Structures are given as C-alpha cells and as structure tokens.
Amino acid sequence: MTTAAPPPPDLEPVTPHGGRPLPPARTRFGRWLQRRVPVDLEALRYYSNEPVPNHLKHWWWCLGGTPAMLFTVQAATGILLSFYYVPDPSQAYESVRRVSEVVPFGWFLRSIHRWSSNLMIAAVILHMMRVFFTGAYRKPRELNWMIGIGLLGTTFFFGFTGYSLVYEQLSYWGATVAGNLTEAVPLIGTYLARLLRGGEMIGDNTLTRFFILHIGILPALITALLAGHILLFRLHGVTEFEFESARLRGPEEKKTFPFFPDHVMTELIIGIGLAFLLTCLAVIFPAGLAEKANPLLTPAHIKPEWYFFWTFRWLKLTGLTLAVLSIGFFGFLALVWPFIDQAIRRRRPASEISVKIGLAAVCALLVLTVWEAVATH
C-alpha cells in the first residue's frame, strides 16, 4: 500500500485571505517571501501595468506626473530643511540664514526647495490647462477634476505658508495682507482670520500655525488628495482621445503601449530633466534672503510670489470684499466646471464654447499677472 507523499510544506500553494491560491514562486527565497507577503503578483501586474494610449509618447501629455515628482522633491528637501528651521518669530529668520550660509549644502537644499515649489505650481497649472483644453475632465472624470482643483488650492496654500516661514519682509506683510483678505469674507471672515492667525492680529501663534500647516496638515492633505487623484485616474484609465489624424486613418489605428517599462521610462527621462533643471536653477539663482520682517515698516514696493500676482492686481482693480467674493466665485466655478460644461453641451452638443471660455480665463489671468509684474504700484 502506497500513499502519495504530501508536497513539502514549502511548495504548498499560498492562499491570500479571501483570494485564490497563488502559483508558487520559483526560488526558495521567493516562496519564503510569498508566504510572508501573500501578494497576487499576477493581479498586481494587471492593475499596475495597464496599456497606455499612444499619445502619451508626447511630452505634452505627460505633465501630470511632473507635480507628483516635484512633490517628492519638496517632501525630501522639506524634511531636511525642518531639521534646522526654528518656527519662532525671534529665531526663524536667523535659522533660515544659518541654513543658507553656515550649514553645508543648506543653501542648495533651500534653493532646490524654493525652485521646486515654483516649478510645481507651474506644472500644476500646465497640467490643468492640458486637461481643460482637451476636455479630459468630462464624464465620468468630473470627480477627479474636482480633486485636481483641491490639489491646486493646496499647492497655492503650500506656497503661501512656505514663504511666510522665511520671516522676511514679504513673509510678514504677505501674511498681513492674507489675514486682512480673509477678514473681508462676509459673515465668517473674522472668525476664519482669527483661526488662521491664532489671534486678532499676527503674533507669536501665527508662525507656529503656518509651520504646522506647511509641514503637517497640508502634506497629509495633499497626500490624500494625490492618492485619490491617482486612484481614480488608474480606475478610469488614461483618457482616450479622438485625434484628427487617427480618424482619417481609420478605427483600428488605436494603439497602446505598456505602462511598464515604456511609460515609466518617459517619466524617468522627465524626472532626470527636472533634476537637471532644478540643479541649474539652484546653482545659478540660489534662494536669497531679503530683509528681516519688520512689523513697524511696510516696504515701499511689496509683491507676492508670481502665482498670486493675478489676485493682487484684481484686488487693486476692485474693492476688498468684491475681490474676495469674485475670486471665491471663480474658484467655485472652476470646481464645478465639468457640470457646467455638461449642461452647455446638453443644450448645444457641437458647441466649442467651453474652449473659448477657458481661453478667455487664461488670457484674463495672464493679463492680470503680466500687468502686476510690470507695474510698480
């Protein structure tokens, strides 16, 4: 009487909780690991390696990954900078000066952080414009557009709190202006401003709040939004477009290429390009340090960072309350734009009005920005 010997325990298939049995890995270490980390590689490969439409071979369509890459740069350099930064009004400026002038490579890391933030905002805006003008926000991707607007707002808030931390003149007076703008919001403005500043006016609490926002709350928020953004994007897949040229060639022309390694390679090249650009910018134009914040003296010419130029100019053109309300309304329009677009297209299916509205908005923002950039007052 013979009984079939049971397979050695090592070769018994592993079944993840609630899943199907996994084919055993080839090597012994592989099987050891498989028992500890029971991941269905087959499924993982399927979900992580979707075919990517061919148009992603062009640079212009790969802008979405850029802000994500810059965000990792920001996280890494930001963590390093926070080792020396002291969020105290009497020491903040001095600690930034120390990082820039005494600590080895401090100037470099700070310059990378500063430049990367600027590039990140530019990349987010470019990515958003690409999505807008190609209509990639349309059904069923409305929610992802809204998350994207959230990411844009978070990035702006990051920029604002970031340059407030340096505690130079611009930091102090920028925070002052922002606080007063918040106060101009009807009904809740006063409370909101107090919450932001930690008091009736800018004081010892303010810098701590901006610091915690900048290194704790906003990073958590942007990580969550980013995860949602990428998850939805992966679930829907890359938007397929009907190109004029493809339509002429015929329907079977729809070509794809694998995400890994081809698209990863593209992103890698973009990443290396970004690293090169950042290094050059940081070395040639290192982040400087302006005069220390002086609560008794508003500088004669004060301007925010370039990405707030348009709000600044708009503020000068309209009144305080009107500016706050209109900018809020503009933000709201941007948030719900997919639904507005849908309503328009339901009435007039062939209408190109969305593109025209988008162009008008871009032109208006550009004009305001350039106007503020060239004007002294």
Add this chain to the structure above:
Amino acid sequence: MRAFAGYDFATGDKNPADGKRQEFFNFLPTNHPHYGYMDYEGWRNIRSPYSGASLYGQGGRRGRPEPVRAGPVRAADPRRRRFPPGLSDVNLRVLMENRRGFLSRLLMMAGLGSVAAGVSAMATRYLYPLKAVRLKRRIFLAPAADVPAGKGRPYRLPDGSTALVTDTGADLVALSDVCPHLGCKVRYEGAQGNFVCPCHGGLFEKDGTAIAGPPADEGKNLKRYAVTRVGENLFIDIEETVQP
C-alpha cells in the same frame, strides 16, 4: 563608449571669519567666460571628484523588430519607420530584452545610483553637525582683593560653568568645579581644606590634585584655569566651545 574621471581642486581660506586671508583672489578667476556666475566667485575651496560614462549607439537596428501583424501591409510599409522616434523608442523594454542593451542598462542604473549616492552624501553632510570651534580668551575675573584668603570663592564663567578661585596663601588657584569622574559639582570644605565631590566621594587638594575616591584611582585632577594678576585685578584664561 567613453569613460571619464577627474578631480577638481582649488585651495581656499580655512576660516573666512578669522581676518586672515589665506587665498589668492584673482580678478578674472577663470580663463574663459563660460562658467557664468562662477566667474564672479572664482574657484575656491573645491575638492570635487567626478566620473561618468557615455554610450553612443552604433546606428542600424533600433530595438526589436516589429512583431508580425495580421494586417498585411502596415508592418512592412517602410514609410512608417521614418517617423521621428518617440520618447519611448529609447525604451527600457528594448534595454531589458536585448542582450546588447545589458551594458546600457547597467550604465543607466549606475548613473541613477550615483545620483542617489551623491544626494545621500549631501544630505548626510548637511545633517552632520559642523565641528565645534574652541575659542581661547583671557577675561577679567575680579579685583584681587575680592578673593578671600584661604577660602574658595565661586565665579560664574561666560559659558555657564563655575571656577572656584582659592587663595592658598602661596598661590591663586582657579579650578573647574566639575568633577573629572562623572561631571558632578565639587564644593570646597573649609574645615578640611579640600574639595569634595558629593557623588562618589572624590577628594581633591586645594590645588586640584585628586587624593581619594574614584578620581584619584583614575588619576584625574580637577581642571585648572590659568589666573593672571595684572595690577590689582585678576584675569582668567578660558576656553569656550562654540557649536556653529
């Protein structure tokens, strides 16, 4: 394929703050104007090894041949191959599947790895504290009449430590009050005429020599400051440690 390595070296001033100029400042630092901002700075304090490699394709076949398709004409159409290569034509798949691509892959990984190593080294250097600077100086301590004969009197020094100054009759002794054993504060016992460490019973002579307890076993005396008398005043030589 081309491999290269080099080492840039430029001397500089060891300590730019000490008022001594140890470097040569050249008015036109570099002999050609293409370094941009570096031209204004000159080459100073540089120690920079570098290496790298570049690989050039041999032309000809790029990657794998196109797979055979069901459609009869397209794959063979020579015009299709004349398109400018998209980004992904320089692709990792080709590098991974071609035997010839192995070297390129290795070099690429080495390049990325060295970037990562460089950045890590930079971050470590950034986080590792700078060497503390020791400053020696002579400061005013007290009028000579201030130190009572035979008794020790503590004086607070600028770095927060205390010097016990005792007029032993023959000599003025200024001792650190930090026990050399484990850092407790010693005090002067007038009745015995000794310094006593309360922690482990270390005993020191008036001049700081250890005579009993752990400090004596280890042969460690109290640290002694140099005190100088100039006219009616006492001056003490102190050493401060400054962490930049």
